[in-house]
Amino acid sequence: MLCDQDQGRVARAFLKRFSSKVLKARIPLIGGIELTSRCNLNCVHCYVSSDDRKNRKKQPELSTRQWMDLIDQFAEAGCLYLLFTGGETLLRTDFSEIYTHACQKGILVTIFTNGTLLSETIIDTFNAYPPHCLEISLYGRTAGTYEKITGVPGSFEKCMRGIYQIKEHGFNLKLKTMLLTLNSHELEDMQLFASDMGVPFRYDALISPRLDGNLAPLKYRVPVNVVAEKESFDRQKINQYGVLYERINALTMSEDLYVCGAGQNLFHVDSAAILKPCFMVPGIECDLTKNNFSGAWYSKRFIDFRKQGEAPQSCKACDKKPLCGYCPGFFKLETGSEQIPSAFLCEIGELRKQMVLNLKETKSVLNQREKINDKR
Amino acid sequence: MTVKENTADKIWRVSENVITRKIADETILVPISGNLANMQRLFSINEVGAAIWALMDGEKNVRSIKQAIIKEFDVQEDQLDDDIYAFIENLRQSALVLEVSA
Numbered sequence: 001m002l003c004d005q006d007q008g009r010v011a012r013a014f015l016k017r018f019s020s021k022v023l024k025a026r027i028p029l030i031g032g033i034e035l036t037s038r039c040n041l042n043c044v045h046c047y048v049s050s051d052d053r054k055n056r057k058k059q060p061e062l063s064t065r066q067w068m069d070l071i072d073q074f075a076e077a078g079c080l081y082l083l084f085t086g087g088e089t090l091l092r093t094d095f096s097e098i099y100t101h102a103c104q105k106g107i108l109v110t111i112f113t114n115g116t117l118l119s120e121t122i123i124d125t126f127n128a129y130p131p132h133c134l135e136i137s138l139y140g141r142t143a144g145t146y147e148k149i150t151g152v153p154g155s156f157e158k159c160m161r162g163i164y165q166i167k168e169h170g171f172n173l174k175l176k177t178m179l180l181t182l183n184s185h186e187l188e189d190m191q192l193f194a195s196d197m198g199v200p201f202r203y204d205a206l207i208s209p210r211l212d213g214n215l216a217p218l219k220y221r222v223p224v225n226v227v228a229e230k231e232s233f234d235r236q237k238i239n240q241y242g243v244l245y246e247r248i249n250a251l252t253m254s255e256d257l258y259v260c261g262a263g264q265n266l267f268h269v270d271s272a273a274i275l276k277p278c279f280m281v282p283g284i285e286c287d288l289t290k291n292n293f294s295g296a297w298y299s300k301r302f303i304d305f306r307k308q309g310e311a312p313q314s315c316k317a318c319d320k321k322p323l324c325g326y327c328p329g330f331f332k333l334e335t336g337s338e339q340i341p342s343a344f345l346c347e348i349g350e351l352r353k354q355m356v357l358n359l360k361e362t363k364s365v366l367n368q369r370e371k372i373n374d375k376r
Numbered sequence: 377m378t379v380k381e382n383t384a385d386k387i388w389r390v391s392e393n394v395i396t397r398k399i400a401d402e403t404i405l406v407p408i409s410g411n412l413a414n415m416q417r418l419f420s421i422n423e424v425g426a427a428i429w430a431l432m433d434g435e436k437n438v439r440s441i442k443q444a445i446i447k448e449f450d451v452q453e454d455q456l457d458d459d460i461y462a463f464i465e466n467l468r469q470s471a472l473v474l475e476v477s478a
Contacts, residue, residue, distance in 0.1 A: 021400035078399045106395030106406040130415045
C-alpha cells in the first residue's frame with residue numbers, strides 16, 4: 001500500500017509506471033522560475049541578456065501575490081519539482097513568502113543561488129521548510145579568482161560564509177562551478193574543498209552566448225583539449241559518459257530536433273512571467289500575466305513545439321549526441337540557427353567519445369594518478 | 377509499541393508535515409517539514425492505501441476505517457486486517473501519521 005520512493009523494486013516499478021503516465025499526458029512535472037533577473041554579482045559569463053543586465057534595477061517584476069497565483073497553477077497542473085533561479089533569487093525581499101507557499105503546495109523546491117545573501121530570516125525559513133536541494137555556485141577557491149569573475153569585491157568571503165552556514169544547518173547542499181579560463185586552474189582545489197566538506201560538486205564547461213545572442217561570454221571558454229584533460233581525471237564524469245554512450249546508443253536514436261524534456265515535461269517562466277519550454281529555447285512564448293498556465297501549456301503552439309522538425313543532418317545519427325551537450329537552443333544562440341550545430345560542442349563530444357572508447361586506458365591513467373596523489 | 381500491539385480502537389491523523397498530491401492518477405505523499413532526511417523522499421500509495429489515508433482524519437478509529445474500506449473495495453477482511461496494520465505501521469515509522477490520544 002505504501003511505497004518509499006528511495007527503496008527497492010516496488011519503487012522502481014512505481015517510477016516506471018509514473019514516468020510513462022507523466023510523459024504520455026505531457027504533465028509539466030518539472031519547472032523553473034526566474035524570480036528576478038536582478039543580481040548582486042556581475043559575472044563575466046552570465047547568460048542574462050546585456051540589456052537586462054544594464055537595466056536590471058528598472059525592470060518591473062511580478063508581485064508576491066502574482067508568483068503565488070502562478071505557483072498554485074503549476075501545482076494544479078501537476079508540477080512536483082520547481083527550481084527557483086535568477087538573477088539572484090535571494091534578492092527578492094519576499095523570497096521566504098514565495099518559497100514557503102511553494103512548499104506548502106507540496107512542491108519540492110531546488111534553489112540556485114550565489115550564496116552571498118543568506119540572512120537569519122532565510123535560514124529560519126529553511127529550518128521550517130527544508131529545501132529539496134540548495135545549489136551554490138562557487139567560482140573559485142581564492143578571492144582573487146572568484147571576484148575576477150563576479151566583479152564584486154568581498155563577494156568571495158560572503159559566498160564562503162553562505163556555504164558554511166548551509167552546511168552547518170544540515171540542508172541538502174550541492175556546489176558547482178562554470179569552468180572558465182579565469183578559474184580552471186583552481187578546479188582541483190574547488191573539488192577538494194567540496195570533498196572535504198562532504199558535499200557533491202559538479203562543473204560545466206559549456207559556456208553559451210547570452211540570451212540576446214551577445215557572444216561576450218565565449219571568450220572565457222576553456223579550450224576543448226583542456227576540458228577533456230580535466231574530465232579525464234574525473235572518475236564520476238568518465239563513468240557517467242561511459243554509461244550514457246552505451247545506453248543511449250543501444251536505443252534507436254531520435255531524429256527529432258528536441259530530444260530533451262523541454263516542452264514535454266519541463267517548463268520555464270522568466271521574471272516577466274513569460275512561459276517558455278526552456279530558458280534557452282527561443283520563439284515559443286506565452287505571457288502568464290494574461291493567460292492561464294494550463295491553457296498556455298496545453299495550447300497547440302506549445303504542443304506543436306515538439307513536432308517542429310528534425311535534428312540537423314549531421315547530428316541525426318551521430319553517436320556523440322549523448323555526450324556533446326546537444327541542444328538546438330544552444331546552437332541558435334551561438335550560430336544563429338537551430339540547424340547549425342556548435343563546433344565547440346561537436347569537438348567536446350568527439351573528445352569525450354574518445355575517452356569512452358579508451359575507457360580502460362583512461363581509467364588506468366586515472367588509477368596511477370590517484371595512487372601518486374595518495375602517496376603524497 | 378507497534379500498531380499491531382495496539383487495538384483497533386486507535387485513532388490516527390495525517391501529519392501536518394505531509395502534503396498529499398494527486399499527479400497522473402497516482403497519490404504521492406510529499407514531506408515538507410520535520411525530519412531533514414525525509415525531505416529527499418517521496419512516498420506513493422496505491423488506491424486502497426489512498427482511501428485509508430483519506431479516512432485518517434483524527435476522528436475515525438482503525439475499526440471504522442476498515443469497515444469503510446470493506447464497503448468500498450472488493451477485499452477479503454482477513455487480508456485487509458493484515459494489510460491495514462502493516463500500512464499504518466509503515467506510515468508511523470516514516471512519521472507520516474500521528475496517533476491521537478483518546
